[in-house]
Amino acid sequence: MNRLEDFFYNQPHRICQKWKHYFPIYERFFSKFQNKPDFKILEIGVSQGGSLDMWRNYFGDQALIVGIDVTEHCKTFETGNTKVRIGSQQDPEFLKSVIDEFGDFDVILDDGGHMMEQQITSFLSLYAHVKFGGFYVVEDCHTSYQEQFGGGIRKPDSFIELAKRKIDELNGLHVQGYHREFNTDFTRTTLGMSFYDSVVVFEKGEVAPIESVQAGS
Ligand SMILES: C[S@@+](CC[C@H](N)C(=O)[O-])C[C@H]1O[C@@H](n2cnc3c(N)ncnc32)[C@H](O)[C@@H]1O
Numbered sequence: 001m002n003r004l005e006d007f008f009y010n011q012p013h014r015i016c017q018k019w020k021h022y023f024p025i026y027e028r029f030f031s032k033f034q035n036k037p038d039f040k041i042l043e044i045g046v047s048q049g050g051s052l053d054m055w056r057n058y059f060g061d062q063a064l065i066v067g068i069d070v071t072e073h074c075k076t077f078e079t080g081n082t083k084v085r086i087g088s089q090q091d092p093e094f095l096k097s098v099i100d101e102f103g104d105f106d107v108i109l110d111d112g113g114h115m116m117e118q119q120i121t122s123f124l125s126l127y128a129h130v131k132f133g134g135f136y137v138v139e140d141c142h143t144s145y146q147e148q149f150g151g152g153i154r155k156p157d158s159f160i161e162l163a164k165r166k167i168d169e170l171n172g173l174h175v176q177g178y179h180r181e182f183n184t185d186f187t188r189t190t191l192g193m194s195f196y197d198s199v200v201v202f203e204k205g206e207v208a209p210i211e212s213v214q215a216g217s
Contacts, residue, residue, distance in 0.1 A: 002027045007057045014077075016050025018111075022139065025196055026058075029135050029203075033106055035060035042066045042098065042105045044089045044112035044122055049077035051111065056082060066102055068094075069112075090118045095125040106134040114143040116150035119159040127202065128185070136202040138163075163200045166193065173210055 001009070005023045008016060033039045039059055043051060046067035055065050065082045067074065068089065078084040083102070087094030089112045108126050112118055119138055130136045143149035144160035151158045168175065172187035191205040 004054060004058055007054055011057070013053035013057075014050040015048040016054055017047065018051070019140075019198065021197060022199060025137075025199055025201070029137070029194075029201055030058070030107065033059055033063075035062070036106075037062045040064040040066070040102065040105045041107040041109065042068070042102070042126070044068050044108075044110045046071070046074040046077060046084055049074070052077055052082050052084075064102065066098065066105075068098060088118075089113065089122040090115075092121060092125045095122065099126070099129045104129045104131045106131050108134075108136045110136075110138045111140065114140045114149055116144065116155075116158050119143075120157070120162055123159070123162070127204075128189075130202075130204040132189070132205045134204050136204065138200045140198055141200055142198045160200070163193070163195070166190075166202075 002023055004026055007013065008018070008023070041055055041059065041063065043055065043065070046052060046069040052065055052067050056063070059065070063081070067077065067082070067084045068087060069084065070086065070088050072086055074084050075086055085098055089095065089110070108130055110119055110122055112122070123136065123138065127136050138159060141160050144151040144158035145153055155161065166186060168182050169184050169186040170190055170193060172182035172184060175182040188207050189204055190202060191207065192203040194201040194203070
C-alpha cells in the first residue's frame with residue numbers, strides 16, 4: 001500500500017472517489033513532487049473535497065492546490081493555500097482566468113465531468129500550461145467508450161481518439177513527406193505519453209534534438 005492508499009483508506013478525510021488502480025499511477029508520476037515548496041496542482045472536479053485532502057496530505061503544507069468545479073458548494077472547501085474556483089471545464093475563458101490567476105501548474109489532473117467535450121476542451125486549453133517536468137493526467141477515459149458520455153469505440157471525437165492521434169505528433173519529427181502538421185508544439189514539448197486502463201498521462205518537457213548514436217565494438 002503506498003502513501004496515498006494509506007491516507008485514502010486509513011486516515012480521516014472528506015469523501016473521495018477514485019479507482020483503486022489509480023493509486024500506483026499517481027505514485028509513479030507524482031512522488032517527486034512530495035514536499036516540494038513551489039509545487040502547484042490543478043484538479044478539475046472537486047465534488048466533496050476528499051481528493052483535495054488527499055493531495056494536501058501527499059504533497060505537503062506548502063503546495064498550492066487549486067480545484068475547479070461547476071458546483072458552487074465546492075467553494076466551501078477553500079482554505080489557506082487550497083483554492084477553489086467555480087466554473088466549467090468546458091469554458092475556455094474560465095480556464096484562462098484560472099491560469100491568469102495562478103500561472104502554470106506542475107500537474108493538471110482532469111477528474112471532472114468526463115464528457116468528451118469537457119475532457120477535450122480542457123486538454124486543448126490547459127496543456128500548454130503544464131510546466132516542463134510536469135504531467136497532464138486525464139482520468140476515467142473509459143468514458144471514451146461510453147455513449148452516455150459522448151464516447152463510443154473508435155469514435156473520432158472521443159478523448160481517447162484524440163490521445164491516439166497525439167502519438168503521431170509525439171513522433172512528428174519522423175513523419176516523412178510534406179506532413180509538417182504532425183510536427184507541432186506538442187511534438188516539441190512532450191517527452192512521453194503513458195496509457196493505462198482509463199488513464200492517460202502526458203509528460204511535459206523540452207524535447208532535445210534527436211540523434212541516433214552508436215557505441216561499442
Ligand atoms: C468524479 S467527481 C470529482 C471527484 C473528486 N476529484 C474526488 O476524487 O473525490 C466529478 C466532479 O466534476 C464536477 N463537474 C462536472 N461537470 C463539470 C464541468 N463542466 N466543469 C467542472 N467540473 C465539473 C462535478 O460537479 C463533480 O463534482
